[in-house]
Amino acid sequence: MPNIAIEMTGVNKWFGSFQVLRNINLKVHSGEKVVICGPSGSGKSTVVRCINRLEQHQQGMIRVDGTELTGDRRSVAAIRSEVGMVFQQFNLFPHLNVLENLMLGPMKARGLPRRDAEARARHYLDRVRIPDQALKKPAQLSGGQQQRVAIARSLCMEPKVMLFDEPTSALDPEMISEVLDVMVALAQDGMTMVVVTHEMGFARRVADKMIFMDEGEIVEEGHPEAFFASPRSERCRKFLGRILKH
Amino acid sequence: MSRRWITSALFAALLLLGGCASSSTWGWYVINPMTEAGWINVRFLISGMGATILLSVVAASISIVLGLLVALPGLSERWGVRMINRVYVEFVRSIPLLPMLFWVFYGLPIIFRSMGLNVPIDPFWGAVITLAISDSAFTAEIYRAGIQSIARGQREAAQTIGLTYMQTMRFVIMPQAIRRILPPLANQFIYIVKMSAFASVIGMQELTRRANELVVTEYRPLEIYTLLILEYLVLVLIISQAVRWLERRMGSDERQ
Ligand SMILES: Nc1ncnc2c1ncn2[C@@H]1O[C@H](COP(=O)(O)OP(=O)(O)OP(=O)(O)O)[C@@H](O)[C@H]1O
Ligand SMILES: [Mg+2]
Numbered sequence: 001m002p003n004i005a006i007e008m009t010g011v012n013k014w015f016g017s018f019q020v021l022r023n024i025n026l027k028v029h030s031g032e033k034v035v036i037c038g039p040s041g042s043g044k045s046t047v048v049r050c051i052n053r054l055e056q057h058q059q060g061m062i063r064v065d066g067t068e069l070t071g072d073r074r075s076v077a078a079i080r081s082e083v084g085m086v087f088q089q090f091n092l093f094p095h096l097n098v099l100e101n102l103m104l105g106p107m108k109a110r111g112l113p114r115r116d117a118e119a120r121a122r123h124y125l126d127r128v129r130i131p132d133q134a135l136k137k138p139a140q141l142s143g144g145q146q147q148r149v150a151i152a153r154s155l156c157m158e159p160k161v162m163l164f165d166e167p168t169s170a171l172d173p174e175m176i177s178e179v180l181d182v183m184v185a186l187a188q189d190g191m192t193m194v195v196v197t198h199e200m201g202f203a204r205r206v207a208d209k210m211i212f213m214d215e216g217e218i219v220e221e222g223h224p225e226a227f228f229a230s231p232r233s234e235r236c237r238k239f240l241g242r243i244l245k246h
Numbered sequence: 247m248s249r250r251w252i253t254s255a256l257f258a259a260l261l262l263l264g265g266c267a268s269s270s271t272w273g274w275y276v277i278n279p280m281t282e283a284g285w286i287n288v289r290f291l292i293s294g295m296g297a298t299i300l301l302s303v304v305a306a307s308i309s310i311v312l313g314l315l316v317a318l319p320g321l322s323e324r325w326g327v328r329m330i331n332r333v334y335v336e337f338v339r340s341i342p343l344l345p346m347l348f349w350v351f352y353g354l355p356i357i358f359r360s361m362g363l364n365v366p367i368d369p370f371w372g373a374v375i376t377l378a379i380s381d382s383a384f385t386a387e388i389y390r391a392g393i394q395s396i397a398r399g400q401r402e403a404a405q406t407i408g409l410t411y412m413q414t415m416r417f418v419i420m421p422q423a424i425r426r427i428l429p430p431l432a433n434q435f436i437y438i439v440k441m442s443a444f445a446s447v448i449g450m451q452e453l454t455r456r457a458n459e460l461v462v463t464e465y466r467p468l469e470i471y472t473l474l475i476l477e478y479l480v481l482v483l484i485i486s487q488a489v490r491w492l493e494r495r496m497g498s499d500e501r502q
Pocket of ligand 2: 165
């Protein structure tokens with residue numbers, strides 16, 4: 001029985017009087033790959049952001065790598081250093097070059113000496129297949145390259161879990177596959193991953209578990225084969241019908 | 247000597263300006279640098295320049311630090327912490343400079359004495375404290391706007407790679423925000439220079455005070471105050487040129 005990397009039990013969350021998350025229960029074992037899909041506004045981002053406490057839940061329990069997420073600052077810092085996150089908008093630091101983007105976390109948060117941080121940064125730039133862009137500023141890179149730098153930046157913290165929030169939605173179509181290829185490689189290396197995406201080809205290839213969300217609820221979850229072949233709920237069937245047509 | 251030539255040229259321009267009026271209205275002799283008595287008067291007036299600049303620079307430096315300290319709680323997610331910023335800014339911004347100057351110069355020493363402290367407040371420090379505090383409410387707002395203009399994703403990305411709040415500010419937010427903060431901050435310096443004239447009323451020997459003293463002995467307010475205004479004009483023009491240069495540099499950085 002592998003370790004449980006992420007555990008959410010009975011999580012509820014409100015923005016003001018609007019309930020975004022309704023009784024979310026989710027277990028992600030270490031090494032497992034979970035793909036979350038669902039219509040816009042269904043709460044996918046919010047689930048992922050609760051896991052590294054960019055958002056706070058109001059009810060229920062979230063445990064990451066055995067540590068429960070409470071208001072305690074130290075537990076938040078501990079969890080953030082174990083959890084990498086890749087955003088739709090990349091969020092690279094525009095005033096720093098690629099190498100500096102990658103070295104900032106290891107040097108400041110982990111206290112690594114510059115030389116080790118640089119070696120690590122170059123290692124992960126290699127892994128995302130852009131070793132030759134190290135000294136460029138983010139604005140000089142294509143969207144696909146920027147997103148791969150963002151992935152490398154997270155990997156430099158050597159996290160136990162990687163969260164992806166629609167990592168290819170802001171990309172031109174021809175750049176999507178270069179980012180997905182990197183993610184597939186990461187999955188094959190055994191990384192624990194939670195991925196919000198509508199790339200169902202990717203989901204079929206790597207997902208151990210599919211989750212469909214609507215209106216703040218997990219409506220359906222299951223193994224990808226069963227999930228795609230015979231969705232049980234009407235809402236999920238309609239949603240899949242719409243996005244698989246493209 | 248070259249300073250004398252510049253003022254002489256300026257003086258000639260003034261004569262042209264004043265020439266339109268009748269000679270009984272204007273009596274330029276009082277600051278005519280080509281006569282010995284006039285040159286002494288001009289030197290006396292200009293000698294306040296150093297104090298005006300020193301006062302402005304020290305007050306602005308303090309305001310730049312104080313403004314940041316006031317701005318930071320204004321960015322908190324907690325209502326109570328944000329209120330510290332709001333109360334300070336609203337309160338300080340609504341006090342007119344002159345009453346505040348009187349309060350600091352004449353009132354504050356009494357408080358210090360009642361606490362058993364012997365802290366003399368001379369005109370220079372009285373003016374520095376007043377200008378710095380008064381200006382800090384505005385610099386705080388400049389910082390807050392500049393920092394808030396940096397997208398939320400930047401802070402979130404910094405948090406997810408494990409940076410603390412202070413590290414996020416120092417390595418991620420401020421280096422980006424400074425481009426938007428520096429030009430308005432430099433602009434604010436112009437206000438400090440102009441406001442420093444109030445220091446004359448508590449006896450600080452700066453430009454305006456010098457002019458007042460000369461008016462009392464020479465009875466020539468029109469000419470002396472005209473020169474005074476020109477002195478400020480020159481100062482402000484120099485600063486605003488510097489601000490322009492700064493804005494151009496920042497702008498070209500942004501395009502890279
Ligand atoms: N900070 C916030 N304050 C108020 N409402 C919010 C906030 N963030 C998100 N919401 C609302 O919560 C709901 C869920 O948002 P969320 O971003 O989690 O959806 P999503 O499934 O990721 O959608 P998308 O596919 O558009 O990214 C939406 O209705 C959104 O408007
Ligand atoms: Mg989203």
